[in-house]
Amino acid sequence: MISIISRFFPQSYIELSRLLMRLEPTHPSKKDFEKKFYQIEAGYFGEKLVDNTLLEVKFPPHCCTLTDVHLKIHDHLIIQMDTLIITKKYLLVIEVKNIVGTMTFQKHSGQTIRTLDGVKTPFECPIAQINRHIQALEQMKLPLPIFKAIVFSSNRVILENIPMDEPIFFRKNLPSFIQDLNQKEDRINTSQFNELIRRIQSTQHVVQRKPLCDRWRISPDSLIKGLLCKVCGNILKKISNKTWKCTKCELIDRNPIDHNIDDYFFLVKDTITTAECKDFFHLSSTHEAYYMLKKSNLSRLNFARKSVYQKNIEV
Ligand SMILES: [Zn+2]
Numbered sequence: 093m094i095s096i097i098s099r100f101f102p103q104s105y106i107e108l109s110r111l112l113m114r115l116e117p118t119h120p121s122k123k124d125f126e127k128k129f130y131q132i133e134a135g136y137f138g139e140k141l142v143d144n145t146l147l148e149v150k151f152p153p154h155c156c157t158l159t160d161v162h163l164k165i166h167d168h169l170i171i172q173m174d175t176l177i178i179t180k181k182y183l184l185v186i187e188v189k190n191i192v193g194t195m196t197f198q199k200h201s202g203q204t205i206r207t208l209d210g211v212k213t214p215f216e217c218p219i220a221q222i223n224r225h226i227q228a229l230e231q232m233k234l235p236l237p238i239f240k241a242i243v244f245s246s247n248r249v250i251l252e253n254i255p256m257d258e259p260i261f262f263r264k265n266l267p268s269f270i271q272d273l274n275q276k277e278d279r280i281n282t283s284q285f286n287e288l289i290r291r292i293q294s295t296q297h298v299v300q301r302k303p304l305c306d307r308w309r310i311s312p313d314s315l316i317k318g319l320l321c322k323v324c325g326n327i328l329k330k331i332s333n334k335t336w337k338c339t340k341c342e343l344i345d346r347n348p349i350d351h352n353i354d355d356y357f358f359l360v361k362d363t364i365t366t367a368e369c370k371d372f373f374h375l376s377s378t379h380e381a382y383y384m385l386k387k388s389n390l391s392r393l394n395f396a397r398k399s400v401y402q403k404n405i406e407v
Contacts, residue, residue: 097143099159105132107304107358113325114315138190138245139174142263149267154285155179164297171228180278180285183238187222192248199255218242219258236279304359312360318374319348349384363402
């Protein structure tokens, strides 16, 4: 039995939420970014729903569930799986789709067409997608059979033309599929299981991302500058030497730099100087920027006569 499954908001969700908070309302791509944000959000909540469904399953005692797994199979092959379940009997790859409307599978063309309110939208075929993951895992020559499940998490989806031989499920049907897998014999012993977990974990890939403005060619000039409120996102106003107050919700903030500095790192650049800090957060002086950066939980690197700050690398 699994008592809890950890799944964190994807980094792309956090970055986009910061971008939407900071981007000028008139920016021509704002609507597109909002759409992307809501898609990522829907995907995440669909995956959470499936996690909760997995809690219904009685798993064998040796079982490991990894979520949002990025594995580097080799230098040119990195795969991302929504969920990977590892037992002594099998591996199970789960791909979650949180889509509403009517999904029509066209196996011959490798496309899936979604019809919603009369509008047809092509999607990448989830069967082709999960098969690529399985083929990649097979390259690792793991000592267990690998199974797959494509799970539609929403109740508001109609599936048409599902290929008979493919494990495509509505969320509520997933537990009985897994219960059947759990009836299988163990293929490996406990030390081999532990070794397998170690091997898979050592293949996990940490995605290194450039700041969003770089990746999506957004000018940092189109970002709203200043220190923002961590609750409502409005501008904070300095009311005394060490105290800021939100101009809208009136929240008092005595350490606004720690949560605002992430915006700079996610969106603009992965290092910051005192001059850049003064400019981006509209501080009154370089001295104030220096004081705030010194107080923050950042690493300081010294280059010639200039100090540069960056996030602490967690080991
Ligand atoms: Zn506020």
